[in-house]
Amino acid sequence: MTDVIARPPDLVPASPPAPAAESLAERLLRTQAPQRPQSAPAIRLEVDGRVVEGREGQTILEVCRDNGIEIPTLCYEPKLPGFGACRMCVVDVEGEEHPPISCSRAAEAGMVVRTQTEEVRRLRRTNLELIFSDHNAYCLPPCQNKCPSHIDIPGFLKANAEGEFRESARIFKRTIPFPSILGRVCPAPCEEHCRRDEVDEAIAIRDSHRYAGDQVIREMVERDVDPPLPFELQPPTGKRVAVVGSGPAGASAAYYLLIAGHDVTILERDEAPGGMLRYGIPEYRLPKARVLEPEYESITRLGGRFECGRELGRDFSLDDLQNQGYDAVVLAIGCYDTNKLGIPNEDAEGVIDGLEYLKIATLGHTYPGHAGTRVVVIGGGFTAMDCVRTSVRQGAAEVTLVYRRDMKDMPAASEVHEAIEEGVTTIFQAGPTRVLVDEATGRVTGVEFIRMQLGAPDASGRRRPEPAPGTEFVLECDRVLLAIGQGPDLSWIGPGNEGAQATKQRRLRADAVTFETGRAGVFGTGDVRNGAQTVVQAIADGRRAAYAVDAYVRGLDLGAIRTRQTLAEPQPEFLSIVPFTSEVKESRHRLSSLPAEERRSTYVEYEIPYSRSEAVAEGTRCLQCTCEAIGYCDLRRLGIEYGTTLRTLEPRLNRGAGYRSVTENRFTGYNHDYLRDDSHAFILREPSRCIDCGRCANVCAEVVGAACYDFMRIGFDTLVTTPLDMSLNDTPCVSCGRCAETCPTGALMPKPRILEKYEVDESRCILCGICVDACPYDALRCGPDFELAHTSREEPMIDLIAIAAVDRETEMTYVRRERDWAPRALAAGRDIGPRMLPVLPASLAGPGGGNGHAAAHATGDNGHAAAGDAGGHAPHD
Amino acid sequence: MTTILPSPASGPRPLLGDVPAAGGPAPTDLAAAVAGGAFAALRTVVGDLGPTGTLVTIAASGLRGRGGGGFPAGDKWRAVASADDPVRYVVANGYEADPAQATGRLLMETRPFAVVEGAAIAALAVGAREAIVAVRAEYADAVRALEAAAFAAEEAGYLGRDVLRSGRDVAVTIRTVQGAYMLGEETVLLKALEGRRGQPEQRPPHPSERGLFGHPTLVHNVATLAAVPWVVVHGADAFRAIGDPDAPGTMLVQVSGAVAAPGIAEVPTGTTLRTLVDLAGGVAPGRTFKAVLVGGPTGGFLPAELLDTPYTFAALRDAGAHVGSGAVVVADTTTCLVDLARLLVRFSADEACGKTIPCRIGLRRLAEIGQRYADGTARPTDPQLLVDLADDCAASALCDHERLAPSPLRTAMRYFGPEIDDHVLRGTCPAGVCGPVRLAAAAGRQGGPR
Numbered sequence A: 001m002t003d004v005i006a007r008p009p010d011l012v013p014a015s016p017p018a019p020a021a022e023s024l025a026e027r028l029l030r031t032q033a034p035q036r037p038q039s040a041p042a043i044r045l046e047v048d049g050r051v052v053e054g055r056e057g058q059t060i061l062e063v064c065r066d067n068g069i070e071i072p073t074l075c076y077e078p079k080l081p082g083f084g085a086c087r088m089c090v091v092d093v094e095g096e097e098h099p100p101i102s103c104s105r106a107a108e109a110g111m112v113v114r115t116q117t118e119e120v121r122r123l124r125r126t127n128l129e130l131i132f133s134d135h136n137a138y139c140l141p142p143c144q145n146k147c148p149s150h151i152d153i154p155g156f157l158k159a160n161a162e163g164e165f166r167e168s169a170r171i172f173k174r175t176i177p178f179p180s181i182l183g184r185v186c187p188a189p190c191e192e193h194c195r196r197d198e199v200d201e202a203i204a205i206r207d208s209h210r211y212a213g214d215q216v217i218r219e220m221v222e223r224d225v226d227p228p229l230p231f232e233l234q235p236p237t238g239k240r241v242a243v244v245g246s247g248p249a250g251a252s253a254a255y256y257l258l259i260a261g262h263d264v265t266i267l268e269r270d271e272a273p274g275g276m277l278r279y280g281i282p283e284y285r286l287p288k289a290r291v292l293e294p295e296y297e298s299i300t301r302l303g304g305r306f307e308c309g310r311e312l313g314r315d316f317s318l319d320d321l322q323n324q325g326y327d328a329v330v331l332a333i334g335c336y337d338t339n340k341l342g343i344p345n346e347d348a349e350g351v352i353d354g355l356e357y358l359k360i361a362t363l364g365h366t367y368p369g370h371a372g373t374r375v376v377v378i379g380g381g382f383t384a385m386d387c388v389r390t391s392v393r394q395g396a397a398e399v400t401l402v403y404r405r406d407m408k409d410m411p412a413a414s415e416v417h418e419a420i421e422e423g424v425t426t427i428f429q430a431g432p433t434r435v436l437v438d439e440a441t442g443r444v445t446g447v448e449f450i451r452m453q454l455g456a457p458d459a460s461g462r463r464r465p466e467p468a469p470g471t472e473f474v475l476e477c478d479r480v481l482l483a484i485g486q487g488p489d490l491s492w493i494g495p496g497n498e499g500a501q502a503t504k505q506r507r508l509r510a511d512a513v514t515f516e517t518g519r520a521g522v523f524g525t526g527d528v529r530n531g532a533q534t535v536v537q538a539i540a541d542g543r544r545a546a547y548a549v550d551a552y553v554r555g556l557d558l559g560a561i562r563t564r565q566t567l568a569e570p571q572p573e574f575l576s577i578v579p580f581t582s583e584v585k586e587s588r589h590r591l592s593s594l595p596a597e598e599r600r601s602t603y604v605e606y607e608i609p610y611s612r613s614e615a616v617a618e619g620t621r622c623l624q625c626t627c628e629a630i631g632y633c634d635l636r637r638l639g640i641e642y643g644t645t646l647r648t649l650e651p652r653l654n655r656g657a658g659y660r661s662v663t664e665n666r667f668t669g670y671n672h673d674y675l676r677d678d679s680h681a682f683i684l685r686e687p688s689r690c691i692d693c694g695r696c697a698n699v700c701a702e703v704v705g706a707a708c709y710d711f712m713r714i715g716f717d718t719l720v721t722t723p724l725d726m727s728l729n730d731t732p733c734v735s736c737g738r739c740a741e742t743c744p745t746g747a748l749m750p751k752p753r754i755l756e757k758y759e760v761d762e763s764r765c766i767l768c769g770i771c772v773d774a775c776p777y778d779a780l781r782c783g784p785d786f787e788l789a790h791t792s793r794e795e796p797m798i799d800l801i802a803i804a805a806v807d808r809e810t811e812m813t814y815v816r817r818e819r820d821w822a823p824r825a826l827a828a829g830r831d832i833g834p835r836m837l838p839v840l841p842a843s844l845a846g847p848g849g850g851n852g853h854a855a856a857h858a859t860g861d862n863g864h865a866a867a868g869d870a871g872g873h874a875p876h877d
Numbered sequence B: 001m002t003t004i005l006p007s008p009a010s011g012p013r014p015l016l017g018d019v020p021a022a023g024g025p026a027p028t029d030l031a032a033a034v035a036g037g038a039f040a041a042l043r044t045v046v047g048d049l050g051p052t053g054t055l056v057t058i059a060a061s062g063l064r065g066r067g068g069g070g071f072p073a074g075d076k077w078r079a080v081a082s083a084d085d086p087v088r089y090v091v092a093n094g095y096e097a098d099p100a101q102a103t104g105r106l107l108m109e110t111r112p113f114a115v116v117e118g119a120a121i122a123a124l125a126v127g128a129r130e131a132i133v134a135v136r137a138e139y140a141d142a143v144r145a146l147e148a149a150a151f152a153a154e155e156a157g158y159l160g161r162d163v164l165r166s167g168r169d170v171a172v173t174i175r176t177v178q179g180a181y182m183l184g185e186e187t188v189l190l191k192a193l194e195g196r197r198g199q200p201e202q203r204p205p206h207p208s209e210r211g212l213f214g215h216p217t218l219v220h221n222v223a224t225l226a227a228v229p230w231v232v233v234h235g236a237d238a239f240r241a242i243g244d245p246d247a248p249g250t251m252l253v254q255v256s257g258a259v260a261a262p263g264i265a266e267v268p269t270g271t272t273l274r275t276l277v278d279l280a281g282g283v284a285p286g287r288t289f290k291a292v293l294v295g296g297p298t299g300g301f302l303p304a305e306l307l308d309t310p311y312t313f314a315a316l317r318d319a320g321a322h323v324g325s326g327a328v329v330v331a332d333t334t335t336c337l338v339d340l341a342r343l344l345v346r347f348s349a350d351e352a353c354g355k356t357i358p359c360r361i362g363l364r365r366l367a368e369i370g371q372r373y374a375d376g377t378a379r380p381t382d383p384q385l386l387v388d389l390a391d392d393c394a395a396s397a398l399c400d401h402e403r404l405a406p407s408p409l410r411t412a413m414r415y416f417g418p419e420i421d422d423h424v425l426r427g428t429c430p431a432g433v434c435g436p437v438r439l440a441a442a443a444g445r446q447g448g449p450r
């Protein structure tokens, strides 16, 4: 502000006569004149139906914040007057044509304000959508976005790159308990979206977690080292959960329920646990004894019990389970009802259910009479691929795969080439019309097919195949394996199992968020709920179901967890505040792992596709596409709250980088792609993430006085940047970090670094106080005795590396938003060890040597918070 | 110089006065001007009316701002006059943002004394000691005329220290400002005068409360102020009797486009658009009328059926256009409105100051929808999206720019739907302007129905 408005004389507090024996501190306090008239008249207004009190001269926003009413803001910087750029703080004021912005609008007595009307929420949503339509940045990397379980891929790759494979597996297990299984059977949708292919080739994400997982198995098998736990094991809750079905969905639900402290029993129909992993996926893709069993052992090691040979509907009912005192039942019984073709002679001898065939084969038995035959496999999914490749391995004379769509539409397309290499003939775009049978023997002699042409795209985006009349042809064969998909077997629904219902698509009806079925205390997850999908999807579903079941047995309101549950899922659009992680978010300490040195010297495993150095090298290739701001980005938080960060534009062939990464919404159009500026030693600039809120420019000019940034250019191309886009290094920047602190997004960030201790040369300090204003963390303050300002650095400087690590994992911020982070962290039982805090010079450290911070913080209040806002600041405004 | 068109009836012309005879005295000739009545109003204000009387007269005259918004001048004057702050300013907005517009320029060049006198009267009335006429730097002639007029008037004691021995000081300064379109917006103009970043400020507080350097400031278009001396001399009732009773007086309108004799006319408010076109000689020979764009780059297209719309703030707003800069452009059948609308919205998007999100990104997205219309690649959801986005931008707008900028597209949709359909559904441009339409449509047809 340029003008100095004289304080009206009647507001100057008459100074009382100084008492005789006044302490030095008191006198100093008194001579610090209040900066604002403390006695502005009170006003009352109505906000959201509640009468609140404020003071004259406050904005609506200030009044609301003082009264604990949250209004979203992006451009508002508390140290400065409202700026009015983001329009997020619009509120409804009765009698106004257009909703005013609360950060700039003075509160008036008697105003009737509503902060959450349909209209203002819509306006905020539109604003966010507009921002995201030009926000050329990833919150989470596209790989993580595309992994159905949203694994922290750059996280575990980074651990791989550092050779910390156990840590890598631990990160993986936060969302999927089985890195080695997935490392073999996952179709790896993540890799299709890896940005590294812009540089050269996508990262081998799947092989990387396979390597890390295999190391864990090795340690467990050879030295009985427990697999790492992703989260702290919770104390027993005494709640009992029955999981029916031991496939990936059931196993994953069991795993996370066990970590949450519940008692879990898994009831399985077959002789051994694993579901499709054991009886569907062949040994050559997933070794049972070497991979499946050891990874499943992580469940038994946590105290989970498998009870095999127990079938729902045959051996027990839901009534039975609930009568036995199970607090919750999770149904994860998969899909075992093979679909029918619906064509003549389908039941002829020689037409075999592919799943049954595979079950025999995976048990290591030869399917009777398969050798030497001509086999036709109908279908295009995993089952079909496994059927053809197993048939080849079992000595079939001729194997033909027929699929009604195009090759690129095959769910298991990646395997086709391997199958062709193994001698399989493939025919695409043909559908069976009838099975030909030898009248005399009743045996199959061939199948008649008809050519398919592609019609309009269906719901899945694939074009629907339609038969082309007159293009019939016949394939002669001895055996037909049907692999055209499965649905769940729900024949057990009925007496004893009332309440459970089937959907129109013949699946188990279960809520997508709470996983509740029609029967109280019974949950459904995995293929039985979704229809046949993939292992990774089943596992993700199982984990999410575990959250819901956990909430249910703890007696939380499932309706209420619906929001939290949605929030819990670490999707790009959702913050990761998973119930499990909230207690253990700082647990990146090493569990009882062997020193890396020792591991390095003991181990080379021949079956493992990567050598250690290859695995490390692959990890190093990762571009770490995550946004550093994740977890404290206001834009992302609001985007989540307003549901505007939904889909991310997928890479399109031959489209410029500008089209690759922005969030897709109704406004998507041209967008900017700016260069990153990392020339500055302390501040990282990523202008593509800038939302032009102007905070950095205003703070830098008006609080710091350096004026390194301003709005450049006009119109859509406006960007808050340095003059002429010069490197920040070349501006008069004083490296105070204020801009990075105020930036609501990841456009300006403190560069990870370790702060050295700073020493003040008192003989040269001119007491200008600029450091006090400029320090982004309020580590300095004007004490009553200003000359000693710098000694108030009993508040620590902050180790930014530690913060970055914390943020990545917890998506929580202590430093940026919460000035009293340290007491809070301590109160939460978090260890602020020496790694977090730099060592202070002995002269400043508290009594008793050491650095004494813990003690200072544990008291919770050392005057710092008071110095922050109230009246203690040096005259500056 | 732009042709001055005849006024419709032989009513008074408070703004332009009588058309000067060729070879007559220069507009900056003080003696000639005084002989023609200049500064008579200032004398009345100093001698009879006093500040309060002047305020009452202006309020009673019903004068409304000519800068586009049409806000009652009396209310603004009273707000500034009753402010607590003793330091106040008057700013005459002579920026004239619309690049195709010259009414203000004509006024400043031909009637500099009216502008200067109006500013001085306003300053006396609201208690300001300084009035600043901010003129677009490119208007070198206007700047010279105003400077000469202000200098001569000060020499003669009409301005400066102790105006007409009233004991009041009024300095009238001429300042040149240079910048983009948005500079015409009042808060931007004020910031430019302060030497700050050219972006609008949130209102309220209005400039009348917190304006130049934080002090109460009366901002008026030069045409608003130029009407003031006439009002004072002839009285509020005489002014009220001219034109539309709700917004009386005359306005400067620049009629251009496919007309026979383009030029600027001073017309009573409420004159119909048809009359305006006729004043400019009607539609040019050999051309066929299609639409009239009223209000400049952020104006609206009105069809032939609406030619009887009176030129008033309210009637134009209801029709989807606005007075804006005072531009009336006739588009004939060789013009593609889809093409023109998208260009205009893109212009507005590119000229936006870039401060607020709905304006910086929203206008661009609107322009992109317009582009899709022109290309024949619009999505089925686009019409609704356009309306929704324009509404949302207007609701959370910081300044009027983003409220008005979608007008060309909105009126094109409202009145010329079939033309848009031709582009979007049939891939043809009736005016034969949009080339890519046919290409895009042909490509689309090959790939089956979109």
Ligand SMILES: Cc1cc2nc3c(=O)[nH]c(=O)nc-3n(C[C@H](O)[C@H](O)[C@H](O)COP(=O)(O)OP(=O)(O)OC[C@H]3O[C@@H](n4cnc5c(N)ncnc54)[C@H](O)[C@@H]3O)c2cc1C
Residues within 6 Å of the ligand: A185, A186, A187, A244, A245, A246, A247, A248, A249, A250, A251, A267, A268, A269, A270, A273, A274, A275, A276, A277, A280, A281, A310, A311, A312, A313, A332, A333, A334, A335, A336, A355, A358, A382, A383, A384, A386, A492, A525, A526, A527, A528, A532, A533, A534, A535, A536, A538
């Ligand atoms: C041949 C084949 C190959 C595949 N290959 C791949 C691949 O390479 N990659 C991939 O990602 N996905 C693959 N899939 C898909 C994947 O296996 C499934 O999506 C996934 O296993 C589903 O997990 P689930 O836990 O929901 O069900 P399942 O794995 O089917 O587990 C269900 C379990 O419940 C048990 N059960 C069923 N009914 C009852 C009952 N009434 N009472 C008690 N227990 C019961 C079953 O015995 C089984 O153990 C393949 C599928 C098949 C069929």
Ligand SMILES: Cc1cc2nc3c(=O)[nH]c(=O)nc-3n(C[C@H](O)[C@H](O)[C@H](O)COP(=O)(O)O)c2cc1C
Residues within 6 Å of the ligand: B064, B065, B066, B067, B068, B069, B070, B071, B093, B094, B095, B096, B097, B098, B181, B182, B183, B184, B185, B186, B187, B219, B220, B221, B222, B224, B399, B400, B401
């Ligand atoms: C984008 C934009 C451009 C404007 N340009 C001008 C202009 O060139 N001249 C002008 O007098 N008013 C312009 N205005 C209107 C001014 O903001 C302001 O309302 C006007 O100067 C007030 O004068 P009045 O009371 O005489 O109408 C513009 C407004 C906007 C939103």
Ligand code: SF4
Residues within 6 Å of the ligand: A135, A137, A138, A139, A140, A627, A628, A629, A630, A631, A633, A634, A635, A636, A689, A745, A746, A747
């Ligand atoms: S700046 Fe915020 S919204 Fe943008 S990518 Fe980073 S975390 Fe996501």
Ligand code: SF4
Residues within 6 Å of the ligand: A146, A147, A148, A149, A150, A151, A153, A176, A182, A186, A187, A188, A189, A190, A191, A205, A206, A209, A536
């Ligand atoms: S589980 Fe699958 S999708 Fe997820 S990271 Fe691994 S390979 Fe990628």
Ligand code: SF4
Residues within 6 Å of the ligand: A141, A142, A143, A144, A153, A154, A157, A193, A194, A195, A196, A203, A205, A621, A622, A623, A624, A625, A626
């Ligand atoms: S480079 Fe790394 S973070 Fe980026 S998409 Fe690929 S695997 Fe994910």
Ligand code: SF4
Residues within 6 Å of the ligand: A689, A690, A691, A692, A693, A694, A695, A696, A697, A720, A739, A742, A743, A744, A745, A747, A748
């Ligand atoms: S860089 Fe500056 S203008 Fe951009 S988002 Fe951050 S604070 Fe706002």
Ligand code: FES
Residues within 6 Å of the ligand: A072, A073, A074, A075, A076, A082, A083, A084, A085, A086, A087, A088, A089, A090, A101, A102, A103, A104
């Ligand atoms: S406009 Fe109020 S916080 Fe941005």
